[in-house]
Structures are given as structure tokens and as C-alpha cells.
Amino acid sequence: MTAPQDTSPRPALRARQDATLPGRVARSAATLTGESADEIRGWLRRRREEVRFTVDRIPFGSLDGWSFAPETGNLVHRSGRFFTVEGLRAGVGEEPDRVQWHQPIIVQPEVGILGILAREFDGVLHFLMQAKMEPGNPELLQLSPTVQATYSNYTQVHKGSAVRHLEYFTDPSRGRVLSDVLQSEHGSWFHRKRNRNMVVEAIGPVPEHEDFRWLTLGQIHELLGHDNTVNMDARSALAGLPGPSASHALHSDTELLSWLSAVRSVTPIRGERVPLSGLPGWTTGTHTVDHEDDRYFRVVAVSVEAGNREVSRWTQPLFEPRGQGIVAFLTRSIEGVPHVLVRACAEGGFLDAELGPTVQCTPGNYAHLSAGDRPPFLDLVTAPDPSRVRYSALHSEEGGRFLDAVSRYLVVEADESEAPLDAPPGFRWVSRDQLAALAQYSHYVSVQARTLLICLNTLKA
Incomplete structure (x- = not known):
């Protein structure tokens, strides 16, 4: 009898x-066809002039929907x-x-979406970038991801309009x-704030809009050479793209991960x-929450008008650093392979130490200390x-929560x-390609190091 098939x-x-x-990523990075950096910056400037944007400092008592909770003094929104x-x-x-301190902190357990759409044109990947206003940005409007929204934003807790192109990142x-x-x-x-950093290649045509432009990675790299032009969320999302990888480094991947685990x-x-x-060490006044030594940062309140946002008017708190920061990688070429010196950064809001820049600080906070x-x-x-x-280059941090936070x-x-x-x-010395590989996984590379990584990718080896 034949066995059944x-x-x-x-x-x-x-x-x-x-x-x-x-x-494909490398080909996009090498392509500079289309608008020049000056032309793209001109488009950003025109959008800034054509749409009304205003940000005014206000006392905490003028915040709409925000108040200090009587039991804790925490600054909360009435929606929860x-x-x-x-x-x-x-x-x-x-x-x-031995190493302990107190500070205000932003608690935002929601996971937002930082999403960039991609499409091929003439065989080259292009990325859909948005001219987006954030109240804390210098000059307010910068080049941003296609979608940059908290869960509260895209579920329309604010009762505003829908987030454009959101469906590409949820469907x-x-x-x-x-x-x-x-x-x-x-x-x-x-x-312990986290965001979902995404790049999605769209299937089929994408509707056009005056606040969006398709750009190659090469064009974006050129714009990274200009101050306060490409926003933090765009830099972070693009840092997760894979690139060509060298097979050798000063330390093997296993040695590097073992060191970080230790x-x-x-x-x-x-x-x-x-x-x-x-x-x-902190005092709450009518307009600010300040440190007693006038260092670190302060909490302030602002009133915002933005003609092209999902909500046209609102008020909110922001963190304002006390001075301009420095974020730097030291770099060396080791037998022809570019390496950077990373530091294991342990910050109060992290789950675990992450790989960060060689130097990351506001120098004014240390001016009173000796060199050692x-x-x-x-x-x-x-x-x-x-x-x-x-x-x-000067780059600002997340303008939706931080005011003039420039490094x-x-x-x-x-x-x-x-x-x-x-x-x-x-x-530890880490090759550029090792850092890029780790940026494709959670909680290995800090947000400042991710910015430096995308900046490194603008350089010749």
C-alpha cells in the first residue's frame, strides 16, 4: 500500500x-540630486513665514488644563x-x-511614534521629511520625521485634527x-521614556502636502551640517538604518557587550x-521651578500658537537648560577603521547604562570645579x-518638551x-559600524550618541 502524500x-x-x-541606504547617502541644502532651508524659512507661530512665557497660574496637584505638588494635566x-x-x-541627587523629571509612560516614510524614485531611496514646529526649538520650525506624535496626540486626546500619514506606521x-x-x-x-523609532517603505503613492518633502539621505546629511535644521527625532529615527559594515574592530562585539554588561x-x-x-535644592515660584545654585535647568510655562499643528493653541510646561551644552565624540582611525570613544552613561531616568558620547555636559555646570x-x-x-x-554644528534637543536646549x-x-x-x-573604543549595529536594538545607544552617529555618517572614512 502506498503511503498517503x-x-x-x-x-x-x-x-x-x-x-x-x-x-540601498548607502546609495541614498551618496545621492545629492534634487534641491540643494540652501533651497531646502529656503522652503523651511518660507513655511515659517507663511504659518503663524508664537511662543510666549507665562506664569504657571496661566496654564490652561495644567495645575500643581495639592497632595504632591506635581505639575499635572487635568486629562491625566x-x-x-x-x-x-x-x-x-x-x-x-555616594552618588545621589534630587531633581524634577518628566514622566511620560506613553510610547510615541517617530516615523519616517521611504520610497524609491529612479532607483534611489528618498525619505519624507516634514517642516514641523515645536515650541522649544530655536527658530521654532525644523526638518522632522513624517510622523512625530505621542500616543495622546495620535489618539486625539487633545481633540485636534488627525496626524497626517499615521496609518503607514499603524497598519x-x-x-x-x-x-x-x-x-x-x-x-x-x-x-524611562521610550519612543518607537521607525522607517517604513510605503507601498504605492503617498499624498503630497506643502509641509512635506522627499529627500535623499545625502541631502539630509548635507542639512546636518547646518545649525538647528534637522530635529532630534529625525536624527534618532535615521540612526536606526543599517549601513555597510566593516568586519574588524579593536574589540569584538562579544568583548564590547561583555564590557557593557559588566x-x-x-x-x-x-x-x-x-x-x-x-x-x-529646588524652589517652585510663580514662573519657574529653579535649582538653588542657578544651575542645571529650570521648569517654565509657555503659551503656544501654531497654524499647522493638530491643535492651533495650547499651553504647557517645558524644561529649560541653563546654558549651551557640549556633546562630543573623540575619534581615531585604527588600522584604517574609524573608531569613536564611547562612555557608559548612567543617567537617573535610564533603566540601565547606555553607550553615550565621550563628553556630554553643560560646561557652565562645572565651571566652579577644578580641572580634576x-x-x-x-x-x-x-x-x-x-x-x-x-x-x-549646533543641534537642539526635543522641542516638544525642552526650551532652547541646544548643544x-x-x-x-x-x-x-x-x-x-x-x-x-x-x-571603550568602538568602531563606527559596531555603534551603528547596536543602534538597531533598544537601550544600547543613547539619544545623544545616536545624533553623533548620524553625523559620523556624513563624514568620509
């Missing part, structure tokens, strides 16, 4: 990775959504009492995912939310030899005497 459908195996995507400003008692390390049938990863945000100002194991982060009222007590390498990047500077982003060449290959504790 098995006619059930067999599972279809797929390649674990799209081998063509790094090449959006975010709250609370207190944080933070400690780092196995003996947290899998509308496109093909090229990159999708939950990433942390500023651990110094957010309590650092995390002895550097636990204890961030306990506490009431904002009575927060040690200031962050390592700070003096080297504060006034670098101009011939050693590979990249330099000088730098990539500075170093030599063995300044930054030896045997890195000091807490630092």
Missing part, C-alpha cells in the same frame, strides 16, 4: 536580514494624560548614597518596515519618583584645535597621548 503547506523560510538594504512633572531621587552605583499592510526599534530618550530629563552589573540606577513639592573634578576630556573638546575638528555636537580627532587605545575606566 503529505499535502499540507510547508513553511516558507526567509532570509534573517535584507542583504540589499545596506546598499500627556505627561507630568514630578520629583526624582536618583542614585547610581552599588553604593547609591502593516501600508508598507514594508525597514527599521523599527524602541529607543530611550534623555535620561537626565525623562523618567559596567551595568556594578552601576545600578535607582530612580525613585517623589513629590515635586519640597524637593531638596570636571568630566574627562571636557577641556580637550571645549577648545579643540580647528584642524582636528571633523564635524561641528554643540562635535567629532574631534585625538592621538595616543590625548586618548590612548587602552581607554580609562568607563570608556
Whole structure:
């Protein structure tokens, strides 16, 4: 008797990775056809002039829908959504009492979407970028992702209009995912905040709109050379795209991950939310929440009008840093392979230490300290030899929560005497390609390091 044939459908195996995507990304990065950087900046300027934008500081008592909760002093919205400003008692390390501080913190448990649409035109990937206003941005309007929205925004808690192009990031049938990863945000100002960073290749035509432009990665790289033009969310989302990968580095991937795991194991982060009222070292006034030493940052309130946003008028709190920051990578070419010096950053709002820049601080906060007590390498990047500077531009942080939070982003060449290959504790040399690979996974590369990564990609090897 003949055995019956098995006619059930067999599972279809797929390649674990799209081998063509790094090449497509590289081709887009090498393409500068279309509008020049000056023409794109001209479009941004025209949109700024054509649409009414105003941001005015107001006292806390003039906030609409926001108030200080009587039990805790926390700054909350009447809907119970959006975010709250609370207190944080933070400690780092196995003996947290030795490194402990108090500060206000933004608590926003919702996961937002930072999504960029992609399409091929003439065989080259283009990305749909938006001219978007955020109240905390210098000059207000910058180049932003196709979609940049919190869960409260895109579920229309604010009762405003729908978020344009959102469906491409919530309906899998509308496109093909090229990159999708939950990433942390500023651990110094957010309590365990994450956003979904996505790049999706659209299926079929995408409706046009005057606030959007299709740009190649090469055009975006050119714009990264201009101050305060490409916003933080766009930089973060694009950093998750894969690129060509060199097979060699100073440390193997296993050695690098083992080092980070060891650092995390002895550097636990204890961030306990506490009431904002009575927060040690901080005072709440009519217009600001300030530190007693006039350092770090303050909490302020603003009233906003924006003609092209889902809601045209609103009020909200913002965090305002006290001074301009410096965010820098030291870089060296090791046997022809570009490397950067990363630091294991343990911030009060993080779950775990993440790979961050060599230097990340507001220098004014350390001006009163001796050189030995200031962050390592700070003096080297504060006034670098101009011939050693590979990249330099001013970039602002997330303008929806931070007011004029601007840092000088730098990539500075170093030599063995300044930054030896045997890195000091807490630092490691990482190849650019290793960092790019880790940026495709959650909680490895900090938001500031992701910005520097996309800036590194503008440089020649």
C-alpha cells in the first residue's frame, strides 16, 4: 500500500536580514540630486513665514488644563494624560548614597511614534521629511520625521485634527518596515521614556502636502551640517538604518557587550519618583521651578500658537537648560577603521547604562570645579584645535518638551597621548559600524550618541 502524500503547506523560510538594504541606504547617502541644502532651508524659512507661530512665557497660574496637584505638588494635566512633572531621587552605583541627587523629571509612560516614510524614485531611496514646529526649538520650525506624535496626540486626546500619514506606521499592510526599534530618550530629563523609532517603505503613492518633502539621505546629511535644521527625532529615527559594515574592530562585539554588561552589573540606577513639592535644592515660584545654585535647568510655562499643528493653541510646561551644552565624540582611525570613544552613561531616568558620547555636559555646570573634578576630556573638546575638528554644528534637543536646549555636537580627532587605545575606566573604543549595529536594538545607544552617529555618517572614512 502506498503511503498517503503529505499535502499540507510547508513553511516558507526567509532570509534573517535584507542583504540589499545596506546598499540601498548607502546609495541614498551618496545621492545629492534634487534641491540643494540652501533651497531646502529656503522652503523651511518660507513655511515659517507663511504659518503663524508664537511662543510666549507665562506664569504657571496661566496654564490652561495644567495645575500643581495639592497632595504632591506635581505639575499635572487635568486629562491625566500627556505627561507630568514630578520629583526624582536618583542614585547610581552599588553604593547609591555616594552618588545621589534630587531633581524634577518628566514622566511620560506613553510610547510615541517617530516615523519616517521611504520610497524609491529612479532607483534611489528618498525619505519624507516634514517642516514641523515645536515650541522649544530655536527658530521654532525644523526638518522632522513624517510622523512625530505621542500616543495622546495620535489618539486625539487633545481633540485636534488627525496626524497626517499615521496609518503607514499603524497598519502593516501600508508598507514594508525597514527599521523599527524602541529607543530611550534623555535620561537626565525623562523618567524611562521610550519612543518607537521607525522607517517604513510605503507601498504605492503617498499624498503630497506643502509641509512635506522627499529627500535623499545625502541631502539630509548635507542639512546636518547646518545649525538647528534637522530635529532630534529625525536624527534618532535615521540612526536606526543599517549601513555597510566593516568586519574588524579593536574589540569584538562579544568583548564590547561583555564590557557593557559588566559596567551595568556594578552601576545600578535607582530612580525613585517623589513629590515635586519640597524637593531638596529646588524652589517652585510663580514662573519657574529653579535649582538653588542657578544651575542645571529650570521648569517654565509657555503659551503656544501654531497654524499647522493638530491643535492651533495650547499651553504647557517645558524644561529649560541653563546654558549651551557640549556633546562630543573623540575619534581615531585604527588600522584604517574609524573608531569613536564611547562612555557608559548612567543617567537617573535610564533603566540601565547606555553607550553615550565621550563628553556630554553643560560646561557652565562645572565651571566652579577644578580641572580634576570636571568630566574627562571636557577641556580637550571645549577648545579643540580647528584642524582636528571633523564635524561641528549646533543641534537642539526635543522641542516638544525642552526650551532652547541646544548643544554643540562635535567629532574631534585625538592621538595616543590625548586618548590612548587602552581607554580609562568607563570608556571603550568602538568602531563606527559596531555603534551603528547596536543602534538597531533598544537601550544600547543613547539619544545623544545616536545624533553623533548620524553625523559620523556624513563624514568620509
